[in-house]
Amino acid sequence: MQFNDLINGFPVLTVTGLTQGAIYALIALGYTLVYGVLRLINFAHSDVFMIGTFGAIWTWSAFGFDANSPRPSLGEALGLIALAIVVAALLCGLFAMLVEITAYRPLRARNAPPLAFLITAIGASFVLSEGMGAFTNRRQFGVPAMLPTDPVVSLGGWSLTPLQISTLAVAVIAMVALDWFVQRTRFGRGIRAVAQDSNTAALMGVNKNRVILLVFLIGGLMAGVAAVMSDMKAASTRFNVGFLIGLKAFAAAVLGGIGNLRGAALGGILLGLVENYGSAVFGTNFRDFIGFLVLILLLMFRPTGLLGESLGRARA
Amino acid sequence: MTDVRTRWRNFRHGVSQRWDRLPKASRIGIVLVFVVFLYALPNKGFYEYLGLPLGEYIPLYTTRNDMATVLFQCGYYILLALGLNIVVGYAGLLDLGFFGFFAVGAYTVATLTSPQSKIFTEYNWLESPWPWLAALPLAIALSFAAGVILGFPVLRLRGDYLAIVTLGFAEMIRIVAQQNDWIFNGDRGIPNIGRPPGSNANGSPIFQFDAKPYYWLILTVIIGMVFLIRNLVRSRVGRAWIAIREDEDAAELMGVPTYKFKIWAFAMGAGIGGFSGALWAGQIGFVNASTFKLEQSILVLAAVLLGGAGNIFGAILGGFLVIYVPEWLRSVGDVFGLPEQVRIGGEPYDISATNLRYLFFGIILIVVMIFRPQGLWPNRRRAAELKDREKEAMVGA
Secondary structure, three states, rough: OHHHHHOOHHHHHHHHHHHHHHHHHHHHHHHHHHHHHHHOOOOHHHHHHHHHHHHHHHHHHHOOOOOOOOOOOOOOOHHHHHHHHHHHHHHHHHHHHHHHHHHHHHHOOOOOOEEEEEEEEHHHHHHHHHHHHHHHOOOEEEOOOOOOOOEEEEEEOOOOOOOHHHHHHHHHHHHHHHHHHHOHHHHHHHHHHHHHHHHHHHHHOOOHHHHHHHHHHHHHHHHHHHHHHHHHHHHHEEEOOOOHHHHHHHHHHHHOOOOOOOHHHHHHHHHHHHHHHHHHHHHHHHHHHHHHHHHHHHHHHOOOOOOOOOOOOOOO | OHHHHHHHHHHHHHHHHHHHOOHHHHHHHHHHHHHHHHHHHHOOOHHHHHHOOOOOOOOOOOOOOOOOHHHHHHHHHHHHHHHHHHHHOOOOOOOOOOOHHHHHHHHHHHHHHOOOHHOOOOOOOOOOOOOOOHHHHHHHHHHHHHHHHHHHHHHHHHHHHHHHHHHHHHHHHHHHHHOOOOOOOOOOEEEEOOOOOOOOOOOOOOOOOOOOOHHHHHHHHHHHHHHHHHHOOHHHHHHHHHHHOOOHHHHHHOOHHHHHHHHHHHHHHHHHHHHHHHHHHHHHEEEHHHHHHHHHHHHOOOOOOHHHHOOOOHHHHHHHHHHHHHHHHHHHHHHHOOEEEEEOOOOEOOOHHHHHHHHHHHHHHHHHHHHHHHHOOOOOHHHHHHHHHHOOOOOOO
């Protein structure tokens, strides 16, 4: 155990942990939204995220950027990133909706038991990841360099790279926008109504299936945003990249209280930080171990997560 | 379409009625004939005796892997599915980390029976490697204990929280196993694991590289396990599990000590999972950390639910299918002579059934669940309940 590493590297660990946590949080939002409305763990969500990572790479390669091309100027880079976010988000949203229509809606129409949904979720996850695996020949794809890597802000031991700044900024913007959408708009009211009691909401004139489709779309959009940021952080992607990160994001959603949007955001950030601190103390091999250990310990004492489950009851 | 479905339903109904009307002796006879058939299954010669005019390829035979090996793999998955069926199917506890117990069983056998294990080479805890048969009970006992130890804290959680915690537990076991400098030797693994005992008339050991004896061994274990589980679920314990599955609060109010029986279910399932791991380690002879991926836990769960949760034979069918179908899909290309590659824009794409088998398997999972959400071979009572559910009016659907 190296507590010195933790103390000396505290600022760096905090910043990288926050960045990683922001990515977890964005993906966790997709899990938590679907869970809040359908009481269903959408296992295919991690593979929707994976498709987003490819969407970003394809966007950049359409403009002639590959892993070996020189770094574009800052203005160009920001434009390219914004474009990649739009493309990846739309692609993820599209695939998330496809999953809902093909794998979940037919089961809902038959009032199938909850575990049947779990199996179609696993099936959809296989189809997406293996389909992408076949489509890309299971190769690893490098991500073109976009942002300069030197830190721009430094104060004492604290420093921020452009990538970290942009990841945090984009994540905050996306989360604030989502919170506003769910709490303040008419569509958001529909989502909360269906989450609270779907049958009553349907009787009150809410189009349940459209609301559910909307929920999948929003979850997909968030995953797409996360995919671009994760691409630039990891510098490469592969057809099975979604699995571990999706697992962490799901853990983050449970940590914060699944079904609770603010909980997912909090859980993501917290998981990113704890993992980073823990890996400094116990070695990077134990990064995932620490994440799950914290999750299990927390659930012992707060069995419904930090903020509790409440998409429906969220200050309606 | 509807006509085919009604006719199929009538046919099935007729078969089951006729089966019920048969005298008990004939029913036992038919089951025995089927068991003999199962024992004969891996012999390729068996098909030739039957005179099937199939030439080199028998459509159900697997060509990329020896049939006996595939059947053995099906066997250890069936055993896992039987164990998980107790947890998910009878007690209704969603366990996503079941493969962790398989790992406990496999590693116990590996560390105790392999001469290359660090117990002997570095730590000198024991004089000499144990025989496989001596390590087996310990493997089962340790996985049983792991089930109890894990069950104590986590079984207070319900539903999806239980799912993520069990999943986390399995990942933690894998991460511990992955540490190179620890006893499990990480991805380099433990080779030369002991094999089951016994020798042929000429003195050569029975359990060598040929997979057939292992298949026969695991088939015997499965048959024994079916009797054990069948009696268990018809006892007080089994009734308690089903009561917990149907309504935990009501069961508690009726005087069922739910917490205790949930731990029982967890530990029984874990013990069977560990048994499967010990058998598997004995056959494969080599264990390393990358075997115990989370995908495996999910595949076992898919097996139970695909086959039909809450029914022993459903679990067996599911365990068989999740290994056999992808394996058979690999052979499909050979049998029908499909192309292996296509070139699109100068780049070759691998479209062999080997490469695409999990893609097809995913589609099969979705389609089966849409048309049979209760699984392929569900428990009768449960199927009836689900039918009622389907009839219930859905608002706004």
